Amino acid sequence: MTIEVWLERRAEDMARLLGRLVAVDSENPPGRALGRCAEVLREEMDRLGLAPEIIPVADPAGGSADPCVVRGTAGDGDGLVYFHGHFDVVPAQDRAQFTPVRRDGRIIGRGTADMKGGIVSMLYGAAAAKALGLLGAGRIVLHLVCDEETGSVAGAGHLRAAGLIDPAALAMLTAEPSGGGIWNAARGAVSVRVDIQGREAHVGQAHRGVNAFQHMLHIARPVERYAAELAERHTGFPLNPADAPGSMLVVGGASGSGANFNVVPGAAYFTVDGRYNPEEDLEAELRRLTALIEGAAEEVGATVSVRTTQLQPSAGTGQDHPAAATLARVVGDVEGAPARFELCAGILETRWYAQLGIPAFGYGPGRLDVSHGPDEYVEEAAMRRCAAVYARYASAMLA
Structure with missing residues (x-):
C-alpha cells in the first residue's frame, strides 16, 4: 500500500481530529486550555501507536492552564528525525472561530493553518511511516509544545534545557504554515x-x-x-x-x-x-x-x-545541505513541482534545534497570509500531501 492510499483512507479521521483540536480554545496569551488540548493529542497519538507522554513544564509568566509538552515516538532505531509543532494559538477575533467549519475542501477556524492542521499532518505522517514499515533502523520523535506564540521558552526551551533534544539527530521539521515552500531560514x-x-x-x-x-x-x-x-x-x-x-x-x-x-x-x-x-x-x-x-x-x-x-537568534540551513536536498526532492515528488526555498519572515522554533547543529526546516500545509486572521483555514488535501511529505522524508533520512 502506498503512503497516499493509507492517508486517503484516513481522511475523515484527520478532518475529525482537526475539528476536535480547533474546538479547544488554546489561546495564548493567556495560555488557556493547554492541558485540555494536550489530552486530545495524547488520546489520538495513543490510538495511532505513537507512545505519547505529557510532560508538565514551568510557566515563567504565570496564568497558563496546565502548560506542558506532548512527546511521542514512532519506531525504535538509533537514527532520529524530529517532528515539532505547537498547539497554542493566537487569540481569536470572534469566539465563533472555535467552532470549526468544513466547507469546499477546507476546514475553517482558529489555528487550522497555524498550526493544528500541521500537527494533524505530522501525527498521521509519523503513523503512516510506522504502519508501512518505512522507518528502517530509525525513529521519529514528536514534540508538541504549548507556548510558541509567546516566545517558546517554556516548551521548546524546556526540551533544550532538559537535554531532550539529541544533537545527533539527522533533521527536524516543524509544520508551520509555509504555503508549500520550504523555510530553511528564519529571522x-x-x-x-x-x-x-x-x-x-x-x-x-x-x-x-x-x-x-x-x-x-x-x-x-x-x-x-x-x-x-x-x-x-x-x-x-x-x-x-x-x-x-x-x-x-x-x-x-x-x-x-x-x-x-x-x-x-x-x-x-x-x-x-x-x-x-x-x-x-x-x-x-x-x-x-x-x-x-x-x-x-x-x-x-x-x-x-x-x-x-x-x-x-535567527536560524538557517543551507539549500545545499544533504538534509535540505532530500527534503526538496521529497516535496517535489509529492507536489509534482520543484520545491522552493524561502526565508521565513518571522522567527521559527527551528532555532532551538539549529543551535545544536541539527538541520531544521519549516514546512506545513497552512498559508501564512491567512494565519492569525478572522478567516483562517487549511486545505484538507494539503494536510494529506504534507503528511505524505513527512512520512517520505523520515523514510529517506532514516534509510
Whole structure:
C-alpha cells in the first residue's frame, strides 16, 4: 500500500481530529486550555501507536492552564528525525472561530493553518511511516509544545534545557504554515519595552509636572529612523515575493501614558519589536537600539529604562545541505513541482534545534497570509500531501 492510499483512507479521521483540536480554545496569551488540548493529542497519538507522554513544564509568566509538552515516538532505531509543532494559538477575533467549519475542501477556524492542521499532518505522517514499515533502523520523535506564540521558552526551551533534544539527530521539521515552500531560514527577534518616568501635576499647574508622554515622543523619533534604516538592509536569502527583504521593526506596537486627561502624565511606555535578517548581529543591534533610546532621553533630561523582553537568534540551513536536498526532492515528488526555498519572515522554533547543529526546516500545509486572521483555514488535501511529505522524508533520512 502506498503512503497516499493509507492517508486517503484516513481522511475523515484527520478532518475529525482537526475539528476536535480547533474546538479547544488554546489561546495564548493567556495560555488557556493547554492541558485540555494536550489530552486530545495524547488520546489520538495513543490510538495511532505513537507512545505519547505529557510532560508538565514551568510557566515563567504565570496564568497558563496546565502548560506542558506532548512527546511521542514512532519506531525504535538509533537514527532520529524530529517532528515539532505547537498547539497554542493566537487569540481569536470572534469566539465563533472555535467552532470549526468544513466547507469546499477546507476546514475553517482558529489555528487550522497555524498550526493544528500541521500537527494533524505530522501525527498521521509519523503513523503512516510506522504502519508501512518505512522507518528502517530509525525513529521519529514528536514534540508538541504549548507556548510558541509567546516566545517558546517554556516548551521548546524546556526540551533544550532538559537535554531532550539529541544533537545527533539527522533533521527536524516543524509544520508551520509555509504555503508549500520550504523555510530553511528564519529571522531573529529583538524586543524591548521602554519606560519613561515623569512627574504628575494638575492641568492648572502643568508647569510643575514633567510630561512623560512628550519625552516618549522625543525618544521614539530616532528609533523610527533606525527602523527605516533596517528596512533598507536586504537579506541574501530567497523570499516569498509578498515579503519585504529588509529587517522589520515595529515601534509602539503597545504604548500608553498618564492617569487621566487632566493630569500631566507621570509615566509612559512603548514597545519596540524587531525581526532581523540572519545576516544581522543581534547583540550589536540591541546595543545600538538601547544607545539610541538612552541618548535621546539624555537630550531632554528624561528618566528612562529599557528592558529586553525577547532576544532570539535567527536560524538557517543551507539549500545545499544533504538534509535540505532530500527534503526538496521529497516535496517535489509529492507536489509534482520543484520545491522552493524561502526565508521565513518571522522567527521559527527551528532555532532551538539549529543551535545544536541539527538541520531544521519549516514546512506545513497552512498559508501564512491567512494565519492569525478572522478567516483562517487549511486545505484538507494539503494536510494529506504534507503528511505524505513527512512520512517520505523520515523514510529517506532514516534509510
